[in-house]
Amino acid sequence: MITVRGIQELRSQIAAMKKQISKPEVTVGFVPTMGFLHEGHASLMKQARNKTDIVVLSIFVNPIQFGPNEDFESYPRDEKRDLAVAEKEGVDIVFIPTVKEMYPQPTKTTIQVSGLTERLCGASRPGHFDGVTTVVAKLFNIVQPDYAFFGMKDAQQVAVLTQMVTDLNMPVTIVPCPIMRENDGLALSSRNVYLSSEERTQALCLSRSLSLAEKASRERTDITIGELRSLVTAEIKKSPAAVIDYVEILTFPGLQPLGEKQQLNDLEDVIVALAVKFGKTRLIDNHRLQKVKVFSHV
Amino acid sequence: MITVRGIQELRSQIAAMKKQISKPEVTVGFVPTMGFLHEGHASLMKQARNKTDIVVLSIFVNPIQFGPNEDFESYPRDEKRDLAVAEKEGVDIVFIPTVKEMYPQPTKTTIQVSGLTERLCGASRPGHFDGVTTVVAKLFNIVQPDYAFFGMKDAQQVAVLTQMVTDLNMPVTIVPCPIMRENDGLALSSRNVYLSSEERTQALCLSRSLSLAEKASRERTDITIGELRSLVTAEIKKSPAAVIDYVEILTFPGLQPLGEKQQLNDLEDVIVALAVKFGKTRLIDNHRLQKVKVFSHV
Structure with a gap:
């Protein structure tokens, strides 16, 4: 498993890995996360491992999807444990960029999905989904995956991202994965x-x-x-x-x-x-x- | 030269053409246009032909970048002549989708570039640049070019698209090309x-x-x-x-x-x-x- 922090290095590593695999069509599976990984994330990595040749996991707490009074600063982080989880699940490349690497300048460009983002969490968290679609589009353009795996716990996120991929003809398939729960029923988060x-x-x-x-x-x-x-x-x-x-x-x-x-x-x-x-x-x-x-x- | 009208067929044709060229890194050059081609467009195709292995030209009068009182319906179209121009310039694939092919449903997703779209034509043509960025992102995702060629006559468009590509980490380089003029100075349009x-x-x-x-x-x-x-x-x-x-x-x-x-x-x-x-x-x-x-x- 390789840990990569730079965008250019990530692109090079994926290209190199593709060349090493002697198949006509090498597929890339991508699991974008904000880290502090739990069994829900592990289930996404398992699906990616089963379905694709190269599995890329990203860990990035994306500032632009947090509101001013939300928990961006305090969002839990544990890189060492995350890397152990990724290793165990057979991830090939972990991408852990800094905020500066992802946003060398504040982004002037945002992606908006209307009709799906006004209700539910979009109503309580204005701007949240513009931040999600924008960072996911960035990550898709960086990783260029064939399949991207998202948990159904964020059902609205799945709906919004599927709409974005369809509307913008992005060459990636969104794979929604079931909610994982503790034995007593609490959804993992x-x-x-x-x-x-x-x-x-x-x-x-x-x-x-x-x-x-x-x-x-x-x-x-x-x-x-x-x-x-x-x-x-x-x-x-x-x-x-x-x-x-x-x-x-x-x-x-x-x-x-x-x-x-x-x-x-x-x-x-x-x-x-x-x-x-x-x-x-x-x-x-x-x-x-x-x-x-x-x-x-x- | 191949003429293609469907997105899936275009993707297949580009993939097939890539395989036919025995080079380690085959590059794709893309010239997106609204057709009714003139020497300005021809100069873009020439640059693409010089710089890249496979040249794709698109002809699509994009409804969502026209305002309600603008000239979408009357915008000049001449497919037969356009194909002759493209053939002459050595274009490999011409992509001419219908509005239905590009927008099977009205798009819920739009891309906005703030700070660059409020002045100049953005002020006179509200929503115009959201339509441009959205369709260009769609075309980039469909064609997946390495280089995309745009005329500097639409200087604001070049600035806006360059910003979008940078902000969203799109794996494409925008190549701005000089304005072409008639002998008496009139910019070609x-x-x-x-x-x-x-x-x-x-x-x-x-x-x-x-x-x-x-x-x-x-x-x-x-x-x-x-x-x-x-x-x-x-x-x-x-x-x-x-x-x-x-x-x-x-x-x-x-x-x-x-x-x-x-x-x-x-x-x-x-x-x-x-x-x-x-x-x-x-x-x-x-x-x-x-x-x-x-x-x-x-």
């Missing part, structure tokens, strides 16, 4: 380290509420969006520390709002998306309610 | 066909005013920006049909405004940029006042 023991216990209401939604969607296919939202919201509110930012039920990947009286069985590809604060820590989680396809065998 | 004979004669005031600026900059190095602007404006106003949109003197490529009292000899890389209407036709022209480097030989 680098920000979980911020939680006190008590907050962590209370935060389990997120996954519990999503499980309830899943159960209800199976048992009561005529349930309405409004009823589903009430169910989820009520479950979260059982935890006194939970301060709801949003409980949204939208189409996926279009992220369009649904009428409160629409019944689930009339819809396809619905996502229940949550953002809830516990103390100073804002957690997100989501679950897709996918229609079970019924095949009739005569 | 596909829009020149709109001009009546009388308007065309009057439009010569543009190049005349720029020649005056060049002459003054050599003979009076202490000339101020204000004096230079007066000189240029006065020359244009001698043509009664000329309706000035702007006469701007800015830094290049930063496109930053200069004080009226600043003297030319204190400055580097200054551009005089004009947009003037003759009847319904809006023409642009520009000239860079480059400092003559004086080497002292002892």
Whole structure:
């Protein structure tokens, strides 16, 4: 495994590695992260390792996707441990640029995806997704991957980036990967380290509420969006520390709002998306309610 | 020469052509145009032919860079003649997509370059440069060129695209090419066909005013920006049909405004940029006042 900090060096290393592999079409898999890697990231690296010839991991806490009052400075970092995780997962190249390397000048150029970024985290975090699309486009142009792997925990990010790749004809395929959870259901997140023991216990209401939604969607296919939202919201509110930012039920990947009286069985590809604060820590989680396809065998 | 209308076919053809050339690093040169090709475009193709192994020309009148009251519908088109010009210049692949091929859905994604797009044509044509950067990024992602050739007649476009490529780490080098002129000085433009004979004669005031600026900059190095602007404006106003949109003197490529009292000899890389209407036709022209480097030989 090679660790690279410069853009030019990264390009050279990928080119050199491509030449070493004697195949007609060598594929590059890319896992962009902000580091402080957990099993969720490891699952992305595993998928990349399975699917592609050269696996590149980037670790970069991207300042332009943080708002002025957000946790850019305090975002957890542990390069040594991250490198050990990457090594274990068989990553070929780890790219760890400085902010100066990625932004030698403040960027004048930004990429905006309208229609998908106004709701959910886009509403609570203005400018966040412009920062995400811009840095991901930069990283794609630097790494030039064939496949890029993103966790579905940031479902809106997956939707936004897929839209960007489609609209701009970027020569890369976005591979969404399932949410990874602790045994007790808490979705893995680098920000979980911020939680006190008590907050962590209370935060389990997120996954519990999503499980309830899943159960209800199976048992009561005529349930309405409004009823589903009430169910989820009520479950979260059982935890006194939970301060709801949003409980949204939208189409996926279009992220369009649904009428409160629409019944689930009339819809396809619905996502229940949550953002809830516990103390100073804002957690997100989501679950897709996918229609079970019924095949009739005569 | 191959003519291609589909994105996938273009990618396949470029890949196949790369394999046919037995060199370790095959380079692709790209000339994006809106067609109705003239000697200005031909000069771009010549440069591409000289510099790169595979030359791709695109012809696409991009709807999203035209304002609602602009000339998208009436923009001159002549595919047959364009193909003859491309053939003559030794182009390998001509890419002529339909609007549907480039925008199967209206794009939700746009690229914005701030700080360079607010002045000059950006002020008169709101949204124009977002349309240009977005389509050029799409074309770059489709063609994946090593070099892309643009005429300096659209100096602001060159500045904006160079900024985009730098900010987003696009793996392509923008090659600015000199303005081509008719013998009488008129800068070549596909829009020149709109001009009546009388308007065309009057439009010569543009190049005349720029020649005056060049002459003054050599003979009076202490000339101020204000004096230079007066000189240029006065020359244009001698043509009664000329309706000035702007006469701007800015830094290049930063496109930053200069004080009226600043003297030319204190400055580097200054551009005089004009947009003037003759009847319904809006023409642009520009000239860079480059400092003559004086080497002292002892």
